[in-house]
Amino acid sequence: MNLREKLRAIDTVDDREETDSYSLAVRLGASPQKLPGGTLFRRRRSLSPGYRHGGVCLPSLQPAGGLAYLIGRIPGIRPEDVLFLDTETTGLSSGPGTYVFLVGLGYVDGGKFHVDQIFLPGPHAEAAFLTALEEALRPFRILITFNGKCFDWNLLTTRFILNRRLPPEAGCHLDLLYPARRIFGASLSSCSLGELERSVLSFRRQGDVPGELIPHLYFRFLRDGHVEALPAVLDHNLLDILSLAALFGRICDLLTGRDDPSPAQALGVAHYHERRGQLESALRLYLRAAAPTMPDDYRVQALRYASLACKRTGRWREADALWTELCDQRPEDPFAYVERAKYYEHRLREFRQALDVVERALATCQLTPKGRAELQHRRRRLLGRLAHKPSLA
């Protein structure tokens, strides 16, 4: 053997890498995937057809109805077209120094809910990691995340650019944070996924890794090869995906009327109905939101929306009743006075009554200079009209 061969014989780097990746795969319950630019690890979990998470049967998610409210009608959309995505990262700051080391992908296929996880064994293998991710994203038409617009997707885009690659198109990206805030925000102190999981899905995690520890567990793995804590990190991500999908299911049920929204949820749900032009059901939901058990501010808001929905559907009498109630509830708020004044002046042509309302508003409401000027203008006009039609006064 010459020296070169001798060296090659003792130099076991390649071998070691293979044993390492073998033991890592075993510990993670994942399988290595070798791609140009490195080796990454994939773990796949498939849930049984009847699997329920937070009271939602994930394999039978029917996204079309809910999506129609959330992003508009998508022709030919099937449950298999939707991908739920969540990442684990080395930090919360966005920027090129934060790495995505785990991506969880949830989807329905063949009547089952599957979660595919791609794990990055070290920053050197990122090129391969991104290739695998790009590949995995391809079959889907809709991407659903939680706070992904600001965070996960943003960070993944950064990773692609840093690897001098074109970031994949997000296609249709639905960030559930916004609808969740709208629908559940009124009854919750925070709208984090964890809080939603507890209160909306009534799901309690057991033995879960706290999210803020996750970067450090990954750093320790990189530094010292500590694999022990990693399966728990993968499980944490798995639960995030399940909760994300279940939350989506709950939102769909509320939007499509499969579930009745509580008064606290009704205002948010109504908003989506109104946006789709379903004024009748929106009105019903606004009225439900105005339940006497609800806090005052919330009720007032619901009443305002309800009154406007009445107005737009020509239910003037109901609208007037709501405005009267609003004037009682919020004597300092000019909104209902102005609406009533318009109604009396332009529809009923009851100038005297309209003037009455305007005078009351000027006396009791807190007005901006602009609001005051407008009311005074209206008052002058009404006085003019009354002067021309003294007989009707």
Add this chain to the structure above:
Amino acid sequence: MNLEQILDRLREDPSFMANVTHWEVVPPRRAKYGPFPKSLHPLLRPALQEKGIENLYVHQSQAVEEALAGRDVVVVTPTASGKTLCYNLPVLSRILREGEARALYLFPTKALAQDQLAELRGLIDTIGADVKVHTYDGDTPPDARKVIRTAGHIVVTNPDMLHTAILPHHTKWVKLFENLRYVVIDELHSYRGVFGSHMANVLRRLRRICRFYGSDPVYICCSATIANPAELAARLIGRPVRLVDENGAPSGEKHFIFYNPPVVNEQLGIRRSSLLEARGIASRLLRNGIQTIVFARTRLSVEVLVTYLKEALAQVGQSSTVRGYRGGYLPRERRDIERALRDGSVRGVVSTSALELGIDIGRLEACVMLGYPGSIASTWQRAGRAGRSTGVSAVFLVASSSPLDQYIITHPEYFFGSSVENGLINPDNLYILMNHLKCAAFELPFEEGEEFGVSTTEEILSYLEEKGLIHRVQGRWYWMADAFPAEEISLRSASAENFVVIDITEKPRVIGEVDRISAPLLLHEEAIYIHESVQYQVETLDYEEKKAYVRRVKVDYYTDASLAVDLQVLEVLQEGARGLSATGYGEVLVRSKPTMFKKIKLYTHENLGSGPIHLPEEQMHTEAYWLSLDESPWRSHVRSQIEAGLLGLANLLANIAPLYLMCDRGDLETVVQVRAPFTGRPTIFLYDRYPGGVGLAEKMFQVDEQVLRCAQDLVGSCSCADGCPSCTGPANEVGPGAKDMARAVLDTLLGGTM
């Protein structure tokens, strides 16, 4: 009367001339032109002609030529010599030829960046080209940012923004970095000392990112007159640059008049207030319609002077033509004043150093400086505000009674004979370098063998790996920590958090801002805060929330607060001995606390009484070097002699140390204690003015032998009688005998004269 007639009158006025210590006439200079570079885009010349520019001055022509040829260049330009064309022309020329080309303009402050827009957009409009120019700073609205990142041809920003917002998010700026052709660094001379050392490292990071995206921009730097512009530029950008310093801009005759207020009390040596004298000179100029800028050293004197001058001009019904200008004014107010100065509707402006830098206010006829600005370079910079290309201009330096002012005013040869100051930086200061290395690693992984300014890059990276911030694998170093390092370092010593001043006379509204350092002195409760010469009294100061609530008042006094500074050693990091004297460096706590304020009557300046200030003290942890002297040789000396000697020696060290520490005079501060609680002996402390310290004290500890020897040389060779600003300081500041005492101390320390 025109200015010439006024100057003639003054020259014939014995009572005025009795106070003039020097009258320098700088002769007029004719314009010197250079050719339009051939490679300049053909649309630019007609556009310039349309704006009335037929020729380029020789410095413009040379700078444009160099920049177009792809060579880094630094142009040294006096105030208002058309420096902006030196960079706008090559940049626009390139963008006109290459639509995707990008340029980055860096100005030391937000205000200067804003100022650039108007002029640049004017030129672009004349050309009729689709070149997009945007400022990108803390005030840029979030929805505009996205557009600027991808579509802005020229992005105008400041170093702090580059450091925290652009470089650490470079993936959002791909278009800019891929196509970056020019980097413009204006006001180069302001990047001195620690700030400059930070800047050099920010530029190292910029270079790395450009390399990653495959661009290699040309640097165009502009500097006011300093002793070493080419050296400073090269240190900052990390490679040699061409120097263009032949000024081709014409200037009319300039009169530089040194004025020392007359002594009003012979026995006490009290002079008439420089503020009142400056008022006299300025109102004389303004009443004759001479457009005049007055520089004052503090915000307070700015406001007091504006009040006085408005009053003086009220008699001729022109009080509205005088405005104040200083840092605390809101941006829109400042833009208004700048515009009004350019179009001539404002005839007089009283400013702090805020207008010393290159904000475009046109050129005025006269400049009155209330007090010596502190350095030769900035005096010339301010003087440059007066002077048009033709016609006479005048600069009046009115000395205050401070010892430094008195020295300068009575030694005009010192001012006219000395060269301007050097701009020194030390980009390899380990503390600064390491912090930026972290940022750099966050921004892009380090390749094996890659150098970041120093050959020891790898060692520092290994250290950061041990600290668990960086992960090394397969020959690359990756940032691996849950942190955003750029947020952990600030490029400047003063924190950016300002105090807001809220007028609650009617509907509450914000009328101004005051920086953190000055706030305790200007916004303590009962203080009279003057803004645009309107008086307000501070009712409450919410120190936590950094808000001062003020109410409009009309009183016949203003307030002046005093500050007590104390230094305490917390931990000794290293000690040494020098004979029986001791040296050391370590962590210290510098505490400053406003103690009381005086009410001073307007016009007469008599003291109307005083009051206590109840505010928490400001604390700064930093590092200090100290020299504590063996007392035995000085037993027979009285305390005041020892104190004078200490102050003298402290001044010497503060003057010399920056040369060895490669920092700016302003980066260091001294404190002397005749009997220091920590050492029990006469002690001089030299401390780092940056919270936490940036290693200046440690470096001083290592090189103190050289600094002390240099001090010994200097004090021995300085020809002054008993101290001057270049050595131990003016005698009437540090006390008589300071120079001899300092010399004796040095001789004892170093063992005799050489």
